[in-house]
Structures are given as C-alpha cells and as structure tokens.
Amino acid sequence: xxxxxxxxxxxxxxARSRLLSAPMNTxxxxxxxxxxxPSPTGNVHIGNIRTAIYNWxxxxxxxxxFLLRIEDTDRERSTxxxxxxxxxxxxxxxxxIDEEPVYQSTRREAHLAMAEQLLASGHAYKEDKGNTGRGxxxxxxxxxxxxxxxxxxxxxxxxxxADLKDFVIVRSDGNPVxxxxxxxxxxxxxxxxxIRGDDHVENTYRHLALYQALGAPLPSFAHLxxxxxxxxxxxxxxxxxxxxxxxQAKGYLPExxxxxxxLLGWSPGDDREFLSREELVALFDLDRVGSNPAQFDLVKFxxxxxxxxxxxxxxxxxxxxxACLAEAGLIPDDDAYLDRVIxxxxxxxxxxxxxxxxxHYFFSDHFSFDEKAVRKRLQREGALENLLALxxxxxxxxxxxxxxxxxxxxxxxxxxxxxxxxxxxxxxVAVTGQAGGPSLFELLEVxxxxxxxxxxxxxxxxxxxxxxxx
RNA sequence: GCCCCCAUCGUCUAGAGGCCUAGGACGCCAGGUUCUCAUCCUGGUAACACGGGUUCGAAUCCCGUUGGGGGUGCCA
Numbered sequence: 001x002x003x004x005x006x007x008x009x010x011x012x013x014x015a016r017s018r019l020l021s022a023p024m025n026t027x028x029x030x031x032x033x034x035x036x037x038p039s040p041t042g043n044v045h046i047g048n049i050r051t052a053i054y055n056w057x058x059x060x061x062x063x064x065x066f067l068l069r070i071e072d073t074d075r076e077r078s079t080x081x082x083x084x085x086x087x088x089x090x091x092x093x094x095x096x097i098d099e100e101p102v103y104q105s106t107r108r109e110a111h112l113a114m115a116e117q118l119l120a121s122g123h124a125y126k127e128d129k130g131n132t133g134r135g136x137x138x139x140x141x142x143x144x145x146x147x148x149x150x151x152x153x154x155x156x157x158x159x160x161x162a163d164l165k166d167f168v169i170v171r172s173d174g175n176p177v178x179x180x181x182x183x184x185x186x187x188x189x190x191x192x193x194x195i196r197g198d199d200h201v202e203n204t205y206r207h208l209a210l211y212q213a214l215g216a217p218l219p220s221f222a223h224l225x226x227x228x229x230x231x232x233x234x235x236x237x238x239x240x241x242x243x244x245x246x247x248q249a250k251g252y253l254p255e256x257x258x259x260x261x262x263l264l265g266w267s268p269g270d271d272r273e274f275l276s277r278e279e280l281v282a283l284f285d286l287d288r289v290g291s292n293p294a295q296f297d298l299v300k301f302x303x304x305x306x307x308x309x310x311x312x313x314x315x316x317x318x319x320x321x322x323a324c325l326a327e328a329g330l331i332p333d334d335d336a337y338l339d340r341v342i343x344x345x346x347x348x349x350x351x352x353x354x355x356x357x358x359x360h361y362f363f364s365d366h367f368s369f370d371e372k373a374v375r376k377r378l379q380r381e382g383a384l385e386n387l388l389a390l391x392x393x394x395x396x397x398x399x400x401x402x403x404x405x406x407x408x409x410x411x412x413x414x415x416x417x418x419x420x421x422x423x424x425x426x427x428x429v430a431v432t433g434q435a436g437g438p439s440l441f442e443l444l445e446v447x448x449x450x451x452x453x454x455x456x457x458x459x460x461x462x463x464x465x466x467x468x469x470x
Numbered sequence: 471g472c473c474c475c476c477a478u479c480g481u482c483u484a485g486a487g488g489c490c491u492a493g494g495a496c497g498c499c500a501g502g503u504u505c506u507c508a509u510c511c512u513g514g515u516a517a518c519a520c521g522g523g524u525u526c527g528a529a530u531c532c533c534g535u536u537g538g539g540g541g542u543g544c545c546a
Binding site for chain 2: 037038039041071073074077127129134137138139140154157158159160162163164165166167168169170171172173175177178179181182197198199200201202203223225226228232233234260263264265267269270271272273290291292293294295296297299300301302303304306310346347348349350406409419420421423424425427428434435436437438439440441
C-alpha cells in the first residue's frame with residue numbers, strides 16, 4: 001500500500017493496523033493552527049527556539065495561526081523570569097503570535113475535569129502502585145491495539161500494542177501529568193498541527209490514544225530532530241553557550257540567527273543560504289525538513305551574521321552604530337562626519353560589540369595603542385624620524401584629501417629610497433593605535449588635518465609612554 | 471533489558487536507482503586584489519559508518535552489524 005505525503009511516496013503500514021491521524025489526506029492549509037509550548041524552567045536555548053521558528057514559519061507559510069502556550073505547571077521550577085525570557089526571545093526574533101498566550105497553570109481545573117471524564121468513561125482507573133501509601137493516581141488505559149501515525153517529517157511510524165503501556169495522567173498528589181495537560185490544552189486551543197522535538201515521538205502514541213478516548217479530532221504531528229551540542233548531545237538547560245538571550249546580548253542580528261536556525265534541519269533544495277524572512281516564509285515547509293540531528297557551528301553562524309551586518313540598510317546601520325558608540329561614551333562630532341566614518345568601517349565590523357573598539361579613534365583622542373603594533377612599526381630604527389618628515393609633507397598640503405596624501409607619502413618614500421609601506425604602517429599606528437583598519441588615506445582624510453597632524457606629532461611621547469621593553 | 475528513531479566532507483547540507491569519478495556553504499590551505507585588517511575573486515583539501523543482499527546499475531531500496539539519540543506508569 002502506498003500513500004502520499006507531500007509529493008513523496010511512502011510505504012505505509014499494513015492497512016490492517018488502525019492508522020491514527022490522517023495527514024496523508026489532510027494537506028496543510030490556511031486553517032492550520034500550531035503552537036509553541038515551552039516550559040519556562042530555564043533559559044530558552046537554540047533548540048527550543050528553533051522549534052518555535054518552524055511552527056511560526058509553517059503558520060505564516062500557510063496563512064494559519066501560530067499560538068503560544070506557556071507550560072508553567074511545574075511550580076517548583078517555573079519562574080516569572082523564565083517566562084519573560086521566552087517572551088523576549090520570541091519578540092527579538094520576530095515570532096509574532098496570533099492569539100493571547102495561554103498559561104497552562106490557569107487550566108488545572110479543566111485538566112482534572114478531563115481526567116474525571118476519562119474515569120467515568122472507563123478509559124482510566126485509579127491505582128496506588130505497590131501500595132506506597134501516597135494515595136491513588138489516575139492511570140490512563142491504552143487501547144490495547146497496535147497504533148501508527150504518519151509523521152510529517154519522519155514518515156509513517158507504528159508501535160505494537162504490547163509496547164504501549166498504561167500511564168499516569170494524575171499523580172497521587174492530585175496534580176495532572178504533562179500528557180493530560182498537554183493534550184487537554186491542545187484540544188482546547190484547537191491545535192491541529194503539533195510540531196515539536198524528536199523527544200516526543202514516543203509520547204505521541206499516548207497522546208493519540210487520549211484524543212481518541214476523548215473523541216477529539218486528531219491533529220497531525222511533525223517531530224523535529226534535535227539540535228545537538230559539540231559533544232553530540234541534545235542541548236539541555238545546562239548548556240550555557242546556547243541561550244538565545246546570549247546571542248542577543250552579544251550583539252548578533254536576530255535575522256541572522258533566524259536564518260541560520262532555519263537552515264539547521266531544513267534547506268530550500270538549492271544552494272541558497274542567505275534567505276530573507278520573506279523568502280523563508282514563502283519557501284519553508286515541513287516536507288523538506290530533514291530527520292537527522294544537527295550541530296550548531298558558531299563559526300559558520302558568525303559568517304552569516306557578518307553577511308547580514310554588511311547587508312544592513314544604511315539607516316538601520318547608522319542607528320545601531322550610534323547606539324554602540326554612545327554605550328562606550330563616544331559622541332559623534334556631527335552627522336556628516338558619522339556618514340563618512342561608517343562606510344570605512346561597515347565591512348569590517350562583524351558584530352555590534354566590536355564597534356566601539358574599532359571606531360574609537362574616530363571619535364576620541366584617548367584611544368589605546370596596540371602594543372605589538374607600536375613595537376613593530378614605531379619603535380623601529382628611524383620610524384619616528386620618517387614620521388616627522390611625513391608630517392611636514394602632510395602639513396604642507398593645500399588639500400587634505402586621500403589622493404593628495406597618497407601622492408605626498410609616495411613622493412617622500414621615493415625621495416628617501418624607501419618603500420611606501422615603511423611610511424604607511426607607522427602613520428596608521430600613530431593615528432589609530434591599531435595595526436589594521438580601513439584604507440589609510442581615506443581614513444586620514446576623514447579624520448581631518450588637525451587630528452592627524454596632532455597625533456603624528458605626539459607619536460614620540462606615545463612610544464616613550466609605552467615604556468619599551470626589550 | 472525491551473521498544474522506537476537516526477547515520478553523505480571537521481560542521482550545515484544537496485541527493486527521492488543511472489544526471490554522482492557525489493554538488494554547495496562554513497572552516498582550512500594556496501594564489502589574486504590592496505598600504506594593513508576585513509571584504510571580494512580564483513584554485514585546492516575533505517564525505518556516502520561497516521557487511522551482506524535486490525538490480526544491468528545503489529549514496530539512494532531490503533536485511534544485519536556498529537555507533538549515536540529518544541522512550542520505557544507518577545519530569546516536561
């Protein structure tokens with residue numbers, strides 16, 4: 001027997017075993033309702049948020065709804081801070097929700113009522129396992145037949161009745177268990193597509209049985225492979241290097257992280273990797289989601305982030321750039337100056353926090369010197385003399401422009417039978433304190449005559465103040 | 471233990487029996503551009519876990535092994 005999933009053919013389990021959920025003839029449509037259901041017991045990490053992103057993308061792609069449910073029933077571990085963390089992460093990444101968030105902790109009575117209903121209909125029973133004295137728990141009775149469902153990313157899955165055991169839905173202390181609450185809320189929220197982590201595949205049989213017992217319509221399921229850490233283990237609450245909040249704090253761009261995370265487990269099928277949000281909404285669908293776990297490669301991500309930085313519209317770039325300067329206590333002289341500085345730096349700042357360090361010398365005379373560079377370029381024999389000679393040549397220039405500066409320097413070098421580089425490097429260090437940076441002559445022009453000449457004159461003190469070792 | 475899932479360069483991946491002497495990206499190496507760093511351009515390095523099948527033909531299908539992951543009545 002063959003059935004259709006997307007455009008692919010799949011061998012289906014024998015028709016004899018009841019196939020639950022019916023996604024093979026339920027194409028995803030604009031009526032799709034999916035949700036992100038995090039438990040706020042720690043920081044949101046990239047594995048969590050990637051699940052949220054896929055849910056959001058599917059909803060947007062099909063014109064359906066994307067909802068949020070905070071599963072905060074674990075009162076010991078759920079904190080308001082963690083809830084806020086989830087909200088912040090989603091907001092930062094632009095994961096807009098279409099209805100008010102549901103807080104699971106407010107639905108306890110409904111969950112318990114559902115357990116009563118199952119008890120009444122004979123789908124559940126009470127038992128004190130091993131007479132522990134803890135009281136009776138409510139146990140759900142599995143149907144006792146083979147079950148299967150067609151996972152939207154993993155294909156057809158099935159399980160023998162013998163491997164499907166009864167399970168607790170209400171603890172002996174009277175608290176509902178995850179399975180009950182989760183299904184009860186999904187039913188209440190009319191969720192018809194559940195996209196969640198791979199760690200829930202085995203739970204799906206239980207959930208499906210619950211839907212059946214309750215007579216509720218069955219949703220479709222899609223289980224996403226995990227994102228694993230460098231040890232190849234799924235990210236846990238303990239993996240401190242993968243929190244979404246940290247990416248935000250470190251100055252990475254949300255669009256870059258969004259783009260990168262989507263690519264961890266999905267690809268458009270061609271060679272594109274730099275995809276705008278609009279393109280992703282248009283292209284993304286579950287049928288191209290892979291089924292093997294992925295590792296987050298920070299280096300590759302930083303490359304993508306750099307591409308986003310360079311592609312940023314000028315106005316956005318300027319706003320952020322200015323904010324970074326302000327944070328470091330640097331105030332641009334004027335807007336026109338800022339507009340001339342930015343193009344020089346734009347392609348070499350890889351993430352926002354690097355801004356102040358790389359731009360410092362443009363906005364203040366109190367910048368630090370790279371000792372290695374000073375030693376190599378200014379403490380050389382004759383370096384200071386060259387510098388002063390060059391300063392005179394620069395000072396004599398009627399126009400302090402890049403081309404004029406360039407010409408003056410090369411002329412002087414030629415006169416002295418030296419290489420242009422012998423002058424270029426010392427000037428750079430004297431004027432910027434750094435070994436590398438933007439094109440020297442443009443940099444000098446933008447910096448302006450006064451600053452440049454002043455700093456060149458001070459080079460001698462600078463060298464002395466650094467108290468040369470060796 | 472039992473059940474389920476997964477397996478292509480170091481990493482993310484393309485691949486739906488012949489288009490694959492396996493393509494792209496990041497990284498790395500070499501070269502180019504340049505005053506440096508960055509950007510950019512060119513070239514190179516590197517993979518179908520293993521063993522059996524099926525087939526004229528397999529990275530692609532089947533079985534097994536190994537490895538990894540998940541689940542397994544009171545975590546979510």
